[in-house]
Amino acid sequence: MTFYTQRAIKDILENRFLNAVTIVTIALSVLIISAFGLFFLNAQDMFNAWKKGVRIMVYLVPGTSDAQRLDTRYRLQTISGIQSIRFISKDDALELMKERMRRQTSLLDNLRENPLPDAFEVTLVTESNSPEKIEFLSQRIEGLPSVSEVEYGQQWIERFANFFNLFKLAGYGMGAMFFMATVFIAANTIRLVLYSRREEIHIMRLVGATDNFIKVPFYLEGLIQGFSGSLIGLGILYTAFSAIGTQFEQTLSAEMVSIRFFSMGVCAAITGGGMTTGLLGSFFSLKQFVKE
Amino acid sequence: MTSIAEEGAVIRMFHVHKRYGAKQALVDATLDIAKNEFLFISGPSGAGKSTLLKLLYLAEPVSEGQILVDGMNLSRISRRRIPLLRRKFGIIFQDYKLIPTRTVYENVALVLEARGKKRSLVEKKVKSVLRVVGMEDRLTAHPPSLSGGEQQRVAVHVP
Numbered sequence: 001m002t003f004y005t006q007r008a009i010k011d012i013l014e015n016r017f018l019n020a021v022t023i024v025t026i027a028l029s030v031l032i033i034s035a036f037g038l039f040f041l042n043a044q045d046m047f048n049a050w051k052k053g054v055r056i057m058v059y060l061v062p063g064t065s066d067a068q069r070l071d072t073r074y075r076l077q078t079i080s081g082i083q084s085i086r087f088i089s090k091d092d093a094l095e096l097m098k099e100r101m102r103r104q105t106s107l108l109d110n111l112r113e114n115p116l117p118d119a120f121e122v123t124l125v126t127e128s129n130s131p132e133k134i135e136f137l138s139q140r141i142e143g144l145p146s147v148s149e150v151e152y153g154q155q156w157i158e159r160f161a162n163f164f165n166l167f168k169l170a171g172y173g174m175g176a177m178f179f180m181a182t183v184f185i186a187a188n189t190i191r192l193v194l195y196s197r198r199e200e201i202h203i204m205r206l207v208g209a210t211d212n213f214i215k216v217p218f219y220l221e222g223l224i225q226g227f228s229g230s231l232i233g234l235g236i237l238y239t240a241f242s243a244i245g246t247q248f249e250q251t252l253s254a255e256m257v258s259i260r261f262f263s264m265g266v267c268a269a270i271t272g273g274g275m276t277t278g279l280l281g282s283f284f285s286l287k288q289f290v291k292e
Numbered sequence: 293m294t295s296i297a298e299e300g301a302v303i304r305m306f307h308v309h310k311r312y313g314a315k316q317a318l319v320d321a322t323l324d325i326a327k328n329e330f331l332f333i334s335g336p337s338g339a340g341k342s343t344l345l346k347l348l349y350l351a352e353p354v355s356e357g358q359i360l361v362d363g364m365n366l367s368r369i370s371r372r373r374i375p376l377l378r379r380k381f382g383i384i385f386q387d388y389k390l391i392p393t394r395t396v397y398e399n400v401a402l403v404l405e406a407r408g409k410k411r412s413l414v415e416k417k418v419k420s421v422l423r424v425v426g427m428e429d430r431l432t433a434h435p436p437s438l439s440g441g442e443q444q445r446v447a448v449h450v451p
Contacts, residue, residue: 200391208379209406
């Protein structure tokens, strides 16, 4: 195997330009697919973090008595899927509003009476964070006595979930297309190398070289191309991630969301994918060439 | 022109025909070559001398008839065993078939490497045969830089 590896490395060095084209192609494909995957991974993290923070605001009918409020609270506690219930009185709500709208406090000060309703802030358990469950729970809560309105980011969550699924599908489709395009390019560059060395391969055959003796170095070449291309692609992505990521981190830290790079396992899988691409490229071109 | 590398090997041809499309290159050739026999085949251009050799090492398949080489029937030989058949021959091609991008050493070594010989043995043998023909100082030269005679010597001593 050492002999074959040495021959593969020598071949790569002898055909630098063609091999560089394949390596750059694989690197670009890995970069594009991985960048997409990285964005997807972090978007998923953020979506999960936001989903965890889903709250349902339960506004009470104006003039609800303390007893009715306690009754509503008791009924809310009996509904499964609810993690915590916090009462926000209309006065607390106004104070909160004043705090958030510091520049417009004069407007709020001039109010004759507090127009805000009493409310419960309901936090859901993680398992109840699917759009269907949220809708189901909000409908149940809306049916309770003394409840005037239930508010939650339903449409936003649903739209985002739909968009996310679409995004996922597009990602798979793009990934598959890039994979095929890269295999095709790798196969063609290896075919060019084979073509430039057809006389040598012909002579090898005439002197009794086995198919493996001819093929194995080319398979190794494909693997080396895939490995190098993947490392370059991932290296560029990591550099870009480190540069851009720090800026994002500052913006997102306020939202309690952090962004992350691929784990070592995923990096290894991407490299494996790149190597498979190179290997398949060699395989297809050799299959046709050696048959001729 | 052709020699059998192994002791006791024989070549037998029975009513061999070779056609290239409508053109007959070889018609009803029947031939036995015994062990240690030294045989010349001569004839005008287009008589089929090269074709006959190509049929022996399966560079071309026969159109009709049978060829036996060292007990192997060439019409039944599997693709995997063709390299083994070719290793039984030592052939000097008209155009020497040297690889221009490889050095003299690499050209001679390639044949042994292709036959799966160990590297230490390859190095020893290549240097030894090149010494015999006085080419030991041209180990790193490439074929295009050699004279016709030197190229021929390299080709002859491809073990």
